[in-house]
Amino acid sequence: GAGVSQTPSNKVTEKGKYVELRCDPISGHTALYWYRQSLGQGPEFLIYFQGTGAADDSGLPNDRFFAVRPEGSVSTLKIQRTERGDSAMYLCASSFAGQVSGANVLTFGAGSRLTVL
Amino acid sequence: AQKITQTQPGMFVQEKEAVTLDCTYDTSDPSYGLFWYKQPSSGEMIFLIYQGSYDQQNATEGRYSLNFQKARKSANLVISASQLGDSAMYFCAMREITGNQFYFGTGTSLTVIP
Numbered sequence: 001g002a003g004v005s006q007t008p009s010n011k012v013t014e015k016g017k018y019v020e021l022r023c024d025p026i027s028g029h030t031a032l033y034w035y036r037q038s039l040g041q042g043p044e045f046l047i048y049f050q051g052t053g054a055a056d057d058s059g060l061p062n063d064r065f066f067a068v069r070p071e072g073s074v075s076t077l078k079i080q081r082t083e084r085g086d087s088a089m090y091l092c093a094s095s096f097a098g099q100v101s102g103a104n105v106l107t108f109g110a111g112s113r114l115t116v117l
Numbered sequence: 118a119q120k121i122t123q124t125q126p127g128m129f130v131q132e133k134e135a136v137t138l139d140c141t142y143d144t145s146d147p148s149y150g151l152f153w154y155k156q157p158s159s160g161e162m163i164f165l166i167y168q169g170s171y172d173q174q175n176a177t178e179g180r181y182s183l184n185f186q187k188a189r190k191s192a193n194l195v196i197s198a199s200q201l202g203d204s205a206m207y208f209c210a211m212r213e214i215t216g217n218q219f220y221f222g223t224g225t226s227l228t229v230i231p
Binding site for chain 1: 219221
């Protein structure tokens with residue numbers, strides 16, 4: 001697609017429920033990132049995919065969070081047993097892979113706002 | 118230590134004036150990239166400008182320019198001729214050569230006053 005697409009744009013759930021957030025990156029972008037942004041804060045790194053594999057998942061806060069990208073394109077962030085503290089904007093971004101340069105800047109989606117009641 | 122520090126939580130600027138948003142960074146990598154993003158109230162992060170650590174000249178993109186001072190580890194964003202549509206959150210970010218992660222600051226909220 002033309003941009004990074006994230007669904008749903010808004011998700012309200014109850015504490016303890018399971019949630020899936022989907023990201024469809026720009027076609028041709030092999031690098032995919034998930035970030036979490038709390039109100040008034042900057043984006044906080046969660047996980048990075050290069051192709052199908054999670055190359056860096058050091059930002060996942062605990063084992064309730066998991067992400068997959070089975071075919072190297074669409075990615076799903078999965079949160080089990082949600083807690084109120086999980087409420088945030090979840091941002092997905094994609095880029096071309098490679099060395100740091102102006103050619104592989106991150107392009108972000110509009111985000112999925114998660115509210116856990 | 119914070120990788121990216123933005124010390125101005127909020128800034129105001131008169132329409133048509135220039136404004137500088139501060140950013141300092143911390144890295145021991147010899148090569149890195151610095152980025153600025155704009156986040157309007159709609160929420161989507163919009164890329165503005167990139168500066169490579171080995172670039173000889175300061176980056177410019179239209180009304181945006183980056184005041185890069187490598188020895189001081191600062192990468193301030195300058196917006197010239199401010200417009201009402203520039204009101205937004207602005208985030209500085211860095212990616213190091215040794216990793217793939219982009220580190221973001223806490224942002225600066227810019228308000229342009231008519």
